[in-house]
Amino acid sequence: MTTGRPPPAERVRERLRAVAGDSAAEAMPRGYQRLGQVLLLRLPPSLLPYGGVLADAWRQELGVEAVLTHRGPIDGEFRRPHLERLGGSSTETEVVEHGSRWRLDASKVMFAAGNRTERLRFAHQVQAGERVADLFAGIGYFTIPAARAQPGARFVAVEKNPVAFRYLEENLRLNRVTPQVRAMLGDNRAVPLEPRSFDRIVLGYLPSSLPWLPRAMELLARPVGSVHVHLVVDAKDARRRGEDAVAAALERYDATASLRAREVKPYGPGRTHVVVDASVRAP
Numbered sequence: 001m002t003t004g005r006p007p008p009a010e011r012v013r014e015r016l017r018a019v020a021g022d023s024a025a026e027a028m029p030r031g032y033q034r035l036g037q038v039l040l041l042r043l044p045p046s047l048l049p050y051g052g053v054l055a056d057a058w059r060q061e062l063g064v065e066a067v068l069t070h071r072g073p074i075d076g077e078f079r080r081p082h083l084e085r086l087g088g089s090s091t092e093t094e095v096v097e098h099g100s101r102w103r104l105d106a107s108k109v110m111f112a113a114g115n116r117t118e119r120l121r122f123a124h125q126v127q128a129g130e131r132v133a134d135l136f137a138g139i140g141y142f143t144i145p146a147a148r149a150q151p152g153a154r155f156v157a158v159e160k161n162p163v164a165f166r167y168l169e170e171n172l173r174l175n176r177v178t179p180q181v182r183a184m185l186g187d188n189r190a191v192p193l194e195p196r197s198f199d200r201i202v203l204g205y206l207p208s209s210l211p212w213l214p215r216a217m218e219l220l221a222r223p224v225g226s227v228h229v230h231l232v233v234d235a236k237d238a239r240r241r242g243e244d245a246v247a248a249a250l251e252r253y254d255a256t257a258s259l260r261a262r263e264v265k266p267y268g269p270g271r272t273h274v275v276v277d278a279s280v281r282a283p
Helices: 008-020 024-025 045-062 113-124 143-147 162-174 211-218 238-250
Strands: 034-037 038-041 068-074 080-088 092-097 100-105 131-134 155-157 181-185 200-203 223-233 256-266 271-281
Touching: 008 024, 008 045, 024 038, 024 045, 038 045, 038 080, 045 080, 068 271, 092 113, 100 143, 100 155, 100 162, 113 143, 113 211, 113 256, 131 143, 143 162, 155 162, 162 181, 200 211, 211 238, 223 238, 238 256
Parallel strands: 038 068, 131 155, 131 200, 155 181, 200 223
Antiparallel strands: 034 038, 068 080, 092 100, 223 271, 256 271
16 A cells, blocks of 8 residues: 655654654654745754754755744844745745745745735725825735736835835836836835825734824825734734724724724734724724
8 A cells, every 4th residue: 555755844854863863853843934945944942953954855855945944033123034044055036926926035034924815815905096005015015916906006015124125126027016006115104105195004014013003094095094904912812802902092093993803823822913904984
C-alpha cells in the first residue's frame, strides 16, 4: 500500500533530526508562510543555531530563494518586520492573490497573508464613483484589489514608510491602476487632504487604528460615509468588543453609526484582529 510522500515540513524535520537529534526535530514548528520566493518561519531560540541547516532544507524542498525567521514584532508606524535571514540570496519577491500582484522586499516590508479574505471583502465594498482614502496604504494591500474590482472609484493611498511607498508606486503600475490612485508619501495626519471629501476610509493599522479615527472623521464626506477600523481585541466575544471600542470612540462626535465587526485572524495568544465597518451619519 502506497502512503504517499510526507509533506514538506515533515521532510525538513527528518533532515534536521539527522543533524541535530530528536529533541531539535520535535521542537521544529510545522507552520510556515510562503511569500512567492521567500519563506518566513517562526523558530524557537533553541533552533537558531541550526538556521542554516533549516534554510538549506527548505530551499531544497520548496525551491524558494531565501528563508527568513521572525525575531520580533512588527515595529512602529513604519510597520517594519524584525526578521533574520537564515539562508539564500534575494529577499525581493512577488505575491499573487486573487489576480492582484504585489512586489516587495520581505525583509523590509510586511505582508499579512492572513488578511487575504479581508482584502477581497473590502474590495467588493467599494462602489462606483466613490472617493476612497487608504490612510495606511503600505504597498497597496487594500487599495490595489479595490481599484481592480471597481474601476469607477478613485483612491488616495497614503504611506509614511519610504521603502513601502516605493513598492506602492511600483505595484500600482504593475496592476495598471495608477490612473485611479493618487499615491502620497507622508504622515497621514499631515499630508494635504481636503476635509469632508471621501466616501470611504480604511484605517488598516494594528494593534489599533482608533487613534486615527479623528483624522478619518475630518476627511469623511457628509452626511453619510464609511470607515473601516482595524484593531486587536481579546478573543472572547471579539466582535462585540470591537464594536464597543469603536462606538466609544465615536461618542465625541455629533454622529450616529451602524457598526458591524468581523474577525480577520488570530493575533497572538488570546487576541483577535477584527475590523469594524462603521457607516457614519454626521451633520
